[in-house]
Amino acid sequence: MNHFTRRTLLAIACLVASPIGAEAQSPAPAATIVVASTTSTQDSGLFEYILPIFTKKTGIAVKVIAQGTGQALDTGRRGDADVVFVHAKAAEEKFLAEGFSEARRPVMYNDFVLVGPKSDPAGVAGGKDIAAALAAIVAKKAPFVSRGDKSGTHMAELALWKSAGIDLAAARADWYREIGQGMGATLNTASAMNGYALTDRGTWLGFKNRGDLVIAVEGDRRLFNQYGVMAVSAKKFPHVKTREAESFVNWLTGSEGQKAIADHKIGGEQLFFPNADQPGA
Amino acid sequence: MHGPTSIMPLRVEGLSFEVNGRRLLTEVDLTLDRGGVVALVGPNGAGKSLFLRLCHGLLTPSAGAVRWGDGDGRRAGVKAHAMVFQKPVMLRRSVGANLTHALAAAGHGRAARRRRVEEALVRFRLDHLADRPARVLSGGEQQRLAIARAWALDVETLFLDEPTSQLDPAATRAIEETIVMLEGEGRTIVLATHDLAQARRLARRVLFVLGGRIHEDAPAAAFFTEPKTPEGIAFLAGDLLA
């Protein structure tokens, strides 16, 4: 190569080198773990509130990937996360049985609410019985927007149809809209088409584009939504940071974490109710 | 000026070139000795440019060969002959940088480049234009820069392809003075031109090309006073040649 070949390469190298340096700027804490969790916990602002407390105490930084429950579990199954923190007990127990984690610990619960338009075409507003409300929606063929993304909320919704004695496969028609997206997108869609939707209360409280939507049904015991946490098994994936992951799980289910969860409020309302001490939850 | 070792003479043996079965140059045999201006004259499309490109190595002959006296026409691995095109390529950079580029391509070091560029700018009266973008120069200045670029490389032989065909009389005169200067330095100039007066002014030897063949190869004085072939006579008389 001749002189100006080298000079050109040098110029390009300088061009490239400058932004690369900028990329490595974030200072690395002692250790960092990846937690695969759900959009509902993230969108409700829970992590923003509790994680700084945890990091300050332990020096462990936590990176949260917010996904649907099904996706979050898959992220753990591929070994791309150190901890999964989700809300679909049956799916979590399957994860456990497959050996991707050694133990599942209950953490907290929140509740789902059924939201719908003020005009209330199905006539379910103010009710306490979710099964009756769902039956009314089917009868009136009122628009219903479903996550349809295998998330914890989606699985809870499917379980609710089942418990209401409705064969969704047979009953579903144009009124049932499955959008395959996150909670926020689902609420945006419901707001735009004046439909009903099942949402966790945290996302609902944080959601700003409500339009005509209001809470139609709340308070039914069947609407309670249990969260569990699991450290990904080091037997499956030797690279997972077991010590830090265990430390996170213990803190979350211990008195400090439980208190932090209870302290997190939006507009004075508590979003999540710690119940790590409740066996079998 | 290049001491005892020279790339000349240039021997052309049975040189032919064809494209898609069409013969554009047919069995040219000749020898070009060191020094002087050799003019290739003939109408447009006669094969003058083609001949220069084959000699310079830009094209590969279909048959025959171009042989330099020393073997490959190079000194220390660097081509010792250069070509100046009818429409010279001006790089998108300054006049000085155009010179630097050619020197860098030939492997000259930084100090040698700077010295040589300085010399070329002065000698070809381009020093006041050194920082000007080469592509905004006038046609005459561009042609002068192109020749300066070849001169900076200190080549022994220059192939000039119609260097003044698009220039006004003043610019043409300047180029011709340059050619005389190059000849005076002991370089060999092979000049393709359809301007007979120019050939008469500059050349020592004339090659008359027509239809891809060399019809006459004679000292300039002889060719212009008594051409040997009917085609030569007709060309000098200004008769149209198909």
Place this chain on the structure above:
Amino acid sequence: MEVAGFLAAAAEIFGGSIPGFWPIVGLSLGVTLTAVALAALIGMPAGALLAVSRFPGRTILIVTINALMGLPPVVAGLLIFLLLSRSGPLGFFGWLFTPKAMILAQVVLVLPIVVALTRQTIEDLWREYAEHLASLDLTGIRAVPTLLWEARFSLLTGLLAGFGRASAEVGAVLIVGGNIVGHTRTMTTAIALETSKGDLPLALGLGAALLVLTLGLNILAFGVGRVGARNAG
């Protein structure tokens, strides 16, 4: 959408009262500029080489690269995701959910644009320069540095097109980056997030910020190209 809400959000964003806004901008720019620079480092010489060389299968390669310019970002994201996942072939890098993964995804998106536009530009230039460069013994790969430098202003446009594609892209970086706050959250993934939270004014404000940045960069590049082209002729 109320205009007032949007304006208020835009004022908040640029006024810096939204925490984490400037780090997001910094990360977005850092990731995208790095990706574009890497794509340039690989793609410009490759495109130029493709322009000046002839080999069997060259046409097929060119058509393939042109087609890859339209590669859907999510597909690129998914492929990188599968590659970098701990269960994937490159999992041992531990790059998934880091800026490195996002840079890689954007390089994959930008590279075909850079290669294709460079090839086109250099091939046109090559027609004009080939004889002169061959006369200087600059053939094949030896002609590439000169041609790249001669085409610098046109190539800048190609890099801008690449930057546009990379900075506007959300699907791929969301999949491979994970939208982790303070770590892999970029302007586009933040916009997607705020939209899903129903905070449309904030989402729109972020969008406006992205537009302003892109516009600024284009003005800068345009100015550089203009001045440079005038000075180089």
